[in-house]
Amino acid sequence: RVDGSRLWATIHETAAFGGTPAGGINRLTLSREDGAVRDWFRDACLAAGLEVGTDALGTQFALRPGRDGARPPIAFGSHLDTQPTGGRFDGVLGVLAGLEVMRSLNDAGIETEAPLLLVNWTNEEGSRFAPAMMASAAHAGEFTTADILSRRDAAGISVAEALAEIGYAGEEPVGARAIGAFVELHIEQGPILEAEALTIGVVEGGQGIAWFDGTLTGFESHAGTTPMNRRRDALLGLAELALAAERIALAHAPSAVITIGEAVIAAPSRNVVPGTVRFTIDLRDPQAATLDAAEAELRAALGEIAGRRRLEAELTRIWRKAPVPFDPRLVDAVETAAGALGHPHRRIISGAGHDACNLAGIAPAAMIFVPCRDGISHNETESATPEDCTAGADVLLHTVLALANG
Amino acid sequence: RVDGSRLWATIHETAAFGGTPAGGINRLTLSREDGAVRDWFRDACLAAGLEVGTDALGTQFALRPGRDGARPPIAFGSHLDTQPTGGRFDGVLGVLAGLEVMRSLNDAGIETEAPLLLVNWTNEEGSRFAPAMMASAAHAGEFTTADILSRRDAAGISVAEALAEIGYAGEEPVGARAIGAFVELHIEQGPILEAEALTIGVVEGGQGIAWFDGTLTGFESHAGTTPMNRRRDALLGLAELALAAERIALAHAPSAVITIGEAVIAAPSRNVVPGTVRFTIDLRDPQAATLDAAEAELRAALGEIAGRRRLEAELTRIWRKAPVPFDPRLVDAVETAAGALGHPHRRIISGAGHDACNLAGIAPAAMIFVPCRDGISHNETESATPEDCTAGADVLLHTVLALANG
Ligand SMILES: NC(=O)NCCC(=O)O
Ligand SMILES: NC(=O)NCCC(=O)O
Numbered sequence: 001r002v003d004g005s006r007l008w009a010t011i012h013e014t015a016a017f018g019g020t021p022a023g024g025i026n027r028l029t030l031s032r033e034d035g036a037v038r039d040w041f042r043d044a045c046l047a048a049g050l051e052v053g054t055d056a057l058g059t060q061f062a063l064r065p066g067r068d069g070a071r072p073p074i075a076f077g078s079h080l081d082t083q084p085t086g087g088r089f090d091g092v093l094g095v096l097a098g099l100e101v102m103r104s105l106n107d108a109g110i111e112t113e114a115p116l117l118l119v120n121w122t123n124e125e126g127s128r129f130a131p132a133m134m135a136s137a138a139h140a141g142e143f144t145t146a147d148i149l150s151r152r153d154a155a156g157i158s159v160a161e162a163l164a165e166i167g168y169a170g171e172e173p174v175g176a177r178a179i180g181a182f183v184e185l186h187i188e189q190g191p192i193l194e195a196e197a198l199t200i201g202v203v204e205g206g207q208g209i210a211w212f213d214g215t216l217t218g219f220e221s222h223a224g225t226t227p228m229n230r231r232r233d234a235l236l237g238l239a240e241l242a243l244a245a246e247r248i249a250l251a252h253a254p255s256a257v258i259t260i261g262e263a264v265i266a267a268p269s270r271n272v273v274p275g276t277v278r279f280t281i282d283l284r285d286p287q288a289a290t291l292d293a294a295e296a297e298l299r300a301a302l303g304e305i306a307g308r309r310r311l312e313a314e315l316t317r318i319w320r321k322a323p324v325p326f327d328p329r330l331v332d333a334v335e336t337a338a339g340a341l342g343h344p345h346r347r348i349i350s351g352a353g354h355d356a357c358n359l360a361g362i363a364p365a366a367m368i369f370v371p372c373r374d375g376i377s378h379n380e381t382e383s384a385t386p387e388d389c390t391a392g393a394d395v396l397l398h399t400v401l402a403l404a405n406g
Numbered sequence: 407r408v409d410g411s412r413l414w415a416t417i418h419e420t421a422a423f424g425g426t427p428a429g430g431i432n433r434l435t436l437s438r439e440d441g442a443v444r445d446w447f448r449d450a451c452l453a454a455g456l457e458v459g460t461d462a463l464g465t466q467f468a469l470r471p472g473r474d475g476a477r478p479p480i481a482f483g484s485h486l487d488t489q490p491t492g493g494r495f496d497g498v499l500g501v502l503a504g505l506e507v508m509r510s511l512n513d514a515g516i517e518t519e520a521p522l523l524l525v526n527w528t529n530e531e532g533s534r535f536a537p538a539m540m541a542s543a544a545h546a547g548e549f550t551t552a553d554i555l556s557r558r559d560a561a562g563i564s565v566a567e568a569l570a571e572i573g574y575a576g577e578e579p580v581g582a583r584a585i586g587a588f589v590e591l592h593i594e595q596g597p598i599l600e601a602e603a604l605t606i607g608v609v610e611g612g613q614g615i616a617w618f619d620g621t622l623t624g625f626e627s628h629a630g631t632t633p634m635n636r637r638r639d640a641l642l643g644l645a646e647l648a649l650a651a652e653r654i655a656l657a658h659a660p661s662a663v664i665t666i667g668e669a670v671i672a673a674p675s676r677n678v679v680p681g682t683v684r685f686t687i688d689l690r691d692p693q694a695a696t697l698d699a700a701e702a703e704l705r706a707a708l709g710e711i712a713g714r715r716r717l718e719a720e721l722t723r724i725w726r727k728a729p730v731p732f733d734p735r736l737v738d739a740v741e742t743a744a745g746a747l748g749h750p751h752r753r754i755i756s757g758a759g760h761d762a763c764n765l766a767g768i769a770p771a772a773m774i775f776v777p778c779r780d781g782i783s784h785n786e787t788e789s790a791t792p793e794d795c796t797a798g799a800d801v802l803l804h805t806v807l808a809l810a811n812g
Binding site: 083084085125126127130132188189190191207209211219220221222223224225226227228229230233235236238239240242243246249250253254257258259260261262263264265267268269270271272273274275280282284350351352353375376377378379380 | 489490491531532533536538594595596597613615617625626627628629630631632633634635636639641642644645646648649652655656659660663664665666667668669670671673674675676677678679680681686688690757758759781782783784785786
């Protein structure tokens, strides 16, 4: 069993890096705050006797050797970056529970057959740079390192520049480390476990995700002198699109969700009819076919709106992550561990994307969920109980031990 | 008659200050570019033998003494600041035509009875600081100088700081100069004169304007895990409000116009349901009663949307400018000048706000419009012909002479 109070203490100690007055964390990937928590994590891993390395995308690895150095390590972890309105558990729990697993094994003097590898993946959140789960995707060969290094944030700063800025452009080539299996502990970020009073979610897979960048272009004109029927107002076009997106998602209820999370008027002024609006769309569904159908419906709606309002429309799909099924043997291993520890559990599909979904492309992967209050995440009020965090870390420990010694 | 080619040359010479690649001007009030064009204007006035002064809000005055120093000067001018997507004529024409009037009188050796006063008003546009026509309103006693100095832009910089930054915090108390009458030449910024092939608009008054700051607050949540029916999406609330505003304006057709020119998601992220959106509303109508009715309808729509979507809504009216009728005697003087010069003309109501609307509160005021291409303004493609600009400057010259010698 892990030391739950030590785990809880590290969760709250690291919450100071980027901590917000409202009790959340604003720690965008590769920011100064992210650099500080990385330093903390490196030092903690070194203090636990782990061998620490960093790859060219800043992902941090901490290895605990096993008896059989020829076996690929059993890996686990998550991410320490957060949303701008992030909470204390999303990602953080998985990394610090992994650290707690290492510390607990040290305390108990347990040696494993396979080596163990704790990972802090760069830019899981996808808020500062797109796509989300960027570094694990590159590790799994979905993008080249050069491609990812060239991605830019809204201020025009590239991943390469941001890595250099905080000193986390590592030496290791991306994807060089073989991984025998990957297990990720995470808060559910949804309401199901809490509603059913369960402690553990045995995650069977992740739903599909499509991300889009869009632009609507009309014509800037005077707010006082341009009659309503002569306007080409890009914001009104976006307004119709946002409501159409909501209708499309509801038409594929209850599974599909569509979100316009960013929308920016290019040259905003109170007395100018908006001429250009740039926006993003996030579309998800567990079924690939529904993802495709909803995308077609979004494009049709955008075309109709743009035509009627005399706007030019552009919509580029910048990312598509197909639905991911996890490895049945690993899912069973998680379920067995939860059962052996006596934690009430159920199988569940992840609504969020996770690094484990990328690792699933190159190794057996699975996830462990614990409940969070009201299903709230990507919000500063995100909350989970110490008991549930401890239970999740225990399931992680037992799953990892079963895999490393099996 | 003025020297039309000299006027045209100054319009294009000053367009270099803040000139954009698309041929427009981005010269927000009290910006570095605004400071540079002010320096140019001061030097040009000094070279024309005028007595130059600046008030505490940065408004520039250039006096040409008359035979009767006891008479309050006949004032004219407009503004040299622009929108972020501004054109070459909005405001600029009125100031530079005023300079051309001074130069032409010098060339012809004409002395007037009353002194003449050319004015470049600070922050007519209202894009960087609210409200529009800020300095002329303070001159007319609608706001105190201290109040205006404390207004802040989106970056938090106050008017006082911005004035100091470009060295235009002048010595003169605001409103200290008596003004006998005010005449402003401006492009129409609407389509009427062009459509009717007329050269001069004899402006009878300006429509009413109300400006609002609004906030919609919902709850940030995860774009992948939050079911559509559990969301409190502030952007969807704004989308409905924008479309309701359009419907309300159309219900008061053809006169009322409503514009949401600024809309900002507080903590934007692709995979976060927007929790807070801040926005502005610009509402106009020539009738005060319609202004009030439309405001009530906007508030009702916002309340209904917020209630249904479980959002909190705030809407603050930060400015209300009642419809302004110009002085009948001055309007007649403009019409007489246009007729005497043989320019086809009609009476017209201004859809835009102008400094003359504020001056009307303390002195007889009137305006002269010339056509602009397709009625386009607050856009980099704003355009007017040299012939129309010259005609407008000639009408200004004749009106001013009639008033100063009458
Ligand atoms: N777990 C998580 O919130 N990941 C961020 C990527 C996503 O939007 O699903
Ligand atoms: N003339 C002009 O464009 N003034 C700006 C203030 C307004 O929006 O009417």
